[in-house]
Amino acid sequence: MTTDPTGPVEPADQPVRPAQEAARAVFRRALRDTVVLLVALAVLGVGVGALVAGLPGVWGALIGVALALVFSGTTVVAMIRTIDSSPNTMAAVVMGTWLAKVLVVIVVLALIRDMDFYHRGVLAAVLALGVVGSAVLDFRAVNGGRVPYVEPGATGR
Structure with missing residues (x-):
């Protein structure tokens, strides 16, 4: 690493990428x-499911939470894993995970x-709450994230 009068300069092979770090923080x-929501939904869903339908209600809630985790978590994990990739690679991975889920x-x-063995109504309610709630939380994280549109100091050459 070299220095200049304005401070340290990073080596050319490891540029500082504040936009990627900010995006990574948003996705995390x-x-x-989402995990906090789904844990709370599991506790609440199992309790309500047990009251509404007994053991089938508990199973319905657990299956609903598991499906909501698969449906909601895979996209965010794919975004975190491909943040350093090209936009085409990221789009391909996100589309592939969407199709898989x-x-x-x-x-x-x-x-x-x-x-x-499960209650269909409890499963549907928990799954819907999990997916919609996760989408709202994703929107809130992205909307409140401070991701720069341009890299500071980039010359565009």
Whole structure:
């Protein structure tokens, strides 16, 4: 590392990327908030499910939370993992994870469709609350994040 009168200069092979770090912080916040939401929803869903339908209500809540985690968490994790990649790579990974999670949800719902160990209403309510709540938290994290549109000091050459 060299120095100049204005302060230290980073080596050319490891540029400072404040926009990426800010975006990474936004995605970590979204993931953390989603996990907190789903833990609270699991506790509340299991309690309400047990009151509404007994053991099938508990199973419905647990399956709903698990599906909400798969549906909500995969996109944020894909964004965190590909933040240093090109936009094309990031888009491909996010699209691939979206297709995979939709396939997982459809397959799980198809496999348990004719089973009666869970309560369908509790599962649907918990899944809907988890997915919508996670989307709201993602919006809040992105809206409140301070991600610069341009890299400070970038010359554009």
